[in-house]
Amino acid sequence: xxxxxxxxxxxxxxxxxxxxxxxxxxxxxxxxxxxxxxxxxxxxxxxxxxxxxxxxxxxxxxxxxxxxxxxxxxxxxxxxxxxxxxxxxxxxxxxxxxxxxxxxxxxxxxxxxxxxxxxxxxxxxxxxxxxxxxxxxxxxxxxxxxxxxxxxxxxxxxxxxxxxxxxxxxxxxxxxxxxxxxxxxxxxxxxxxxxxxxxxxxxxxxxxxxxxxxxxxxxxxxxxxxxxxxxxxxxxxxxxxxxxxxxxxxxxxxxxxxxxxxxxxxxxxxxxxxxxxxxxxxxxxxxxxxxxxxxxxxxxxxxxxxxxxxxxxxxxxxxxxxxxxxx
Amino acid sequence: xxxxxxxxxxxxxxxxxxxxxxxxxxxxxxxxxxxxxxxxxxxxxxxxxxxxxxxxxxxxxxxxxxxxxxxxxxxxxxxxxxxxxxxxxxxxxxxxxxxxxxxxxxxxxxxxxxxxxxxxxxxxxxxxxxxxxxxxxxxxxxxxxxxxxxxxxxxxxxxxxxxxxxxxxxxxxxxxxxxxxxxxxxxxxxxxxxxxxxxxxxxxxxxxxxxxxxxxxxxxxxxxxxxxxxxxxxxxxxxxxxxxxxxxxxxxxxxxxxxxxxxxxxxxxxxxxxxxxxxxxxxxxxxxxxxxxxxxxxxxxxxxxxxxxxxxxxxxxxxxxxxxxxxxxxxxxxxxxxxxxxxxxxxxxxxxxxxxxxxxxxxxxxxxxxxxxxxxxxxxxxxxxxxxxxxxxxxxxxxxxxxxxxxxxxxxxxxxxxxxxxxxxxxxxxxxxxxxxxxxxxxxxxxxxxxxxxxxxxxxxxxxxxxxxxxxxxxxxxxxxxxxxxxxxxxxxxxxxxxxxxxxxxxxxxxxxxxxxxxxxxxxxxxx
Numbered sequence: 001x002x003x004x005x006x007x008x009x010x011x012x013x014x015x016x017x018x019x020x021x022x023x024x025x026x027x028x029x030x031x032x033x034x035x036x037x038x039x040x041x042x043x044x045x046x047x048x049x050x051x052x053x054x055x056x057x058x059x060x061x062x063x064x065x066x067x068x069x070x071x072x073x074x075x076x077x078x079x080x081x082x083x084x085x086x087x088x089x090x091x092x093x094x095x096x097x098x099x100x101x102x103x104x105x106x107x108x109x110x111x112x113x114x115x116x117x118x119x120x121x122x123x124x125x126x127x128x129x130x131x132x133x134x135x136x137x138x139x140x141x142x143x144x145x146x147x148x149x150x151x152x153x154x155x156x157x158x159x160x161x162x163x164x165x166x167x168x169x170x171x172x173x174x175x176x177x178x179x180x181x182x183x184x185x186x187x188x189x190x191x192x193x194x195x196x197x198x199x200x201x202x203x204x205x206x207x208x209x210x211x212x213x214x215x216x217x218x219x220x221x222x223x224x225x226x227x228x229x230x231x232x233x234x235x236x237x238x239x240x241x242x243x244x245x246x247x248x249x250x251x252x253x254x255x256x257x258x259x260x261x262x263x264x265x266x267x268x269x270x271x272x273x274x275x276x277x278x279x280x281x282x283x284x285x286x287x288x289x290x291x292x293x294x295x296x297x298x299x300x301x302x303x304x305x306x307x308x309x310x311x312x313x314x315x316x317x318x319x320x321x322x323x324x325x326x327x
Numbered sequence: 328x329x330x331x332x333x334x335x336x337x338x339x340x341x342x343x344x345x346x347x348x349x350x351x352x353x354x355x356x357x358x359x360x361x362x363x364x365x366x367x368x369x370x371x372x373x374x375x376x377x378x379x380x381x382x383x384x385x386x387x388x389x390x391x392x393x394x395x396x397x398x399x400x401x402x403x404x405x406x407x408x409x410x411x412x413x414x415x416x417x418x419x420x421x422x423x424x425x426x427x428x429x430x431x432x433x434x435x436x437x438x439x440x441x442x443x444x445x446x447x448x449x450x451x452x453x454x455x456x457x458x459x460x461x462x463x464x465x466x467x468x469x470x471x472x473x474x475x476x477x478x479x480x481x482x483x484x485x486x487x488x489x490x491x492x493x494x495x496x497x498x499x500x501x502x503x504x505x506x507x508x509x510x511x512x513x514x515x516x517x518x519x520x521x522x523x524x525x526x527x528x529x530x531x532x533x534x535x536x537x538x539x540x541x542x543x544x545x546x547x548x549x550x551x552x553x554x555x556x557x558x559x560x561x562x563x564x565x566x567x568x569x570x571x572x573x574x575x576x577x578x579x580x581x582x583x584x585x586x587x588x589x590x591x592x593x594x595x596x597x598x599x600x601x602x603x604x605x606x607x608x609x610x611x612x613x614x615x616x617x618x619x620x621x622x623x624x625x626x627x628x629x630x631x632x633x634x635x636x637x638x639x640x641x642x643x644x645x646x647x648x649x650x651x652x653x654x655x656x657x658x659x660x661x662x663x664x665x666x667x668x669x670x671x672x673x674x675x676x677x678x679x680x681x682x683x684x685x686x687x688x689x690x691x692x693x694x695x696x697x698x699x700x701x702x703x704x705x706x707x708x709x710x711x712x713x714x715x716x717x718x719x720x721x722x723x724x725x726x727x728x729x730x731x732x733x734x735x736x737x738x739x740x741x742x743x744x745x746x747x748x749x750x751x752x753x754x755x756x757x758x759x760x761x762x763x764x765x766x767x768x769x770x771x772x773x774x775x776x777x778x779x780x781x782x783x784x785x786x787x788x789x790x791x792x793x794x795x796x797x798x799x800x801x802x803x804x805x806x807x808x809x810x811x812x813x814x815x816x817x818x819x820x821x822x823x824x825x826x827x828x829x830x831x832x833x834x835x836x837x838x839x840x841x842x843x844x845x846x847x848x849x850x851x852x853x854x855x
Contacts (some may be wrong), residue, residue, distance in 0.1 A: 038731065
């Protein structure tokens with residue numbers, strides 16, 4: 001019975017996402033038209049010049065000689081069959097380009113989510129338990145510092161210290177491109193390469209979650225149900241573990257869901273610094289090349305990612321707090 | 328007897344190699360090259376985006392290679408002959424060349440490449456091969472170009488980076504502009520394409536069947552793409568990569584890397600590229616419709632200061648539209664010297680004469696200065712320009728846009744007054760210089776052509792003469808006459824010849840072996 005209700009809930013939520021994603025695509029399509037210059041000029045620009053016939057021919061091939069609404073309708077029509085179009089600049093179908101980059105992006109995002117959430121929660125918890133002691137102050141001040149430090153600077157400093165000076169980690173990339181490891185060696189190699197980018201991207205979110213968790217814990221501890229639990233004769237440790245902790249997690253989980261979008265955004269910088277072959281770099285390149293097919297594909301995929309993560313967060317709510325109903 | 332044969336064979340091999348320009352080298356090693364930015368595709372026959380040929384020049388061969396004096400050298404073509412009237416060019420092809428899929432190269436592949444691909448779809452090839460009316464293939468190893476007018480610059484445009492020879496049986500099928508092999512190139516060069524992990528690397532492995540026996544020496548080339556400049560420097564410093572050029576390493580970092588024992592820096596290998604930093608005036612609108620004003624700006628720019636402080640010494644003051652790299656071939660010309668000691672006085676006098684007196688605040692007029700969106704150096708160059716112009720009473724404000732916006736402003740809308748610009752002379756002035764100043768290259772919507780919209784019948788005639796002249800002395804005379812006229816009219820301020828530094832690991836030798844540098848094929852590169 002409960003399974004069926006979760007199933008229909010997920011289905012309903014998925015249907016609701018369709019207009020959201022359509023909106024994302026249409027708004028982005030129109031916004032991109034406002035940028036001056038187009039792909040044909042960029043391609044000709046990269047070529048160091050070209051004949052007018054060549055540029056006109058490029059525009060015709062890209063469909064840019066058509067009125068705007070025809071271009072939009074064509075794009076939407078193709079989207080229905082999950083045809084994301086062709087990137088003329090990269091000479092490859094958009095879907096292939098996206099799928100190539102999705103793996104590294106999910107890897108970095110997933111690792112960052114795990115590291116920042118778990119460490120953030122633990123640090124926030126400890127700070128709340130040690131509230132108003134020097135340990136709490138140390139954690140809180142560090143969190144503020146990390147929160148305020150620009151990502152690219154953290155990345156470059158980590159490279160300078162741990163790659164260049166200490167030589168503990170490789171400077172950049174996803175794996176050793178001279179050795180081309182296979183099997184478990186390759187897994188180990190990728191994990192080794194992942195450490196610095198994951199740490200860099202994690203510090204900001206870690207700080208955010210730690211501060212949120214601390215505040216949330218302190219707030220929950222002052223609520224009536226804690227007094228009730230005390231009256232029942234539960235110990236402080238039991239109350240914290242069984243009641244306060246679970247309730248305090250809710251805002252942190254919500255924030256983690258909301259932050260997925262910005263996690264994708266932050267990864268643009270980290271991917272650039274560490275030469276990580278993810279979606280962020282692809283988005284950056286395609287924007288400056290006015291490669292709209294590719295860019296719209298990235299927006300489309302990112303929108304789906306954010307929607308899916310938020311759906312997962314909502315399902316997680318039900319598990320954390322049975323009072324929340326699927327509705 | 329057996330020993331004798333082995334010795335004879337090794338002597339023969341050594342001789343063959345030394346004829347090729349190198350002694351017997353140890354086999355092996357992986358060379359890691361940094362290319363910035365990542366190429367959009369690996370189809371150099373339809374796209375001339377700079378980074379592409381840094382990768383594909385190792386995969387494809389050209390008909391010719393070139394030495395440091397810009398003289399043609401044999402490659403796929405063993406020998407060649409240009410008829411006295413310049414209307415027929417005959418190439419004799421090697422008979423031992425096979426493409427990476429095992430199919431032998433024939434004259435038909437060359438005909439297909441030139442007539443069906445480069446002349447139709449290559450952004451520069453359309454112009455370069457305009458006068459080629461037919462390519463004849465009397466036998467599998469002879470190719471004859473038939474021209475309707477002489478085009479001496481064709482002989483300079485036959486390297487792999489400019490005109491790669493494609494296998495017809497691969498690229499002849501389907502639409503060449505959206506070809507399935509666009510990102511998996513198949514050529515006859517010293518390295519075979521293996522894979523391209525987007526955003527990460529291209530891997531090229533040794534071609535066992537390369538026509539230069541025993542070469543290449545390297546087992547593998549890996550080309551890495553790293554978006555962040557500081558990371559590129561760190562990677563080179565750590566020895567995780569071994570070669571990077573074309574400004575991939577920030578100039579201030581080049582100086583620091585050069586001091587390391589593991590790294591050397593060379594500025595050779597750009598002789599057929601010849602980048603020029605310049606500034607274009609909008610000659611159709613005041614105040615820059617007046618040649619005196621344009622000359623004044625030309626005098627005001629402190630070229631040596633820009634070279635020393637923006638490009639960290641990697642430059643030479645330009646003396647006109649043609650790079651001094653053409654001095655050996657006689658095509659170089661010298662214009663007005665704008666770097667004279669009393670240049671500021673001259674500039675002030677010119678502006679007074681042009682009718683722009685200084686106001687009460689010392690300002691003659693105000694302009695907007697657009698900056699080429701190619702990175703930090705260009706912003707700093709713009710800032711110095713603003714200071715230089717202030718000295719002669721011109722108040723300039725900087726505008727910095729992204730590349731597509733700037734291209735549209737400069738070459739489509741002409742909505743600029745003074746903009747910095749970056750043009751390559753390429754292998755011949757006809758290819759790289761005429762486009763900036765000839766009247767037939769005033770083409771709204773076409774980028775990197777005549778954006779100043781200035782021209783004169785006299786200069787047009789000189790360039791037209793140089794285009795068809797088969798006699799090198801006649802071409803030389805045309806350019807000697809052209810350059811002073813152009814600098815006098817100053818539609819463009821030619822600021823400096825940029826000498827790109829290439830950063831190299833000392834672990835490897837013979838990486839840069841010709842005037843195309845990183846656009847070379849690395850067939851001779853080897854581990855020390």
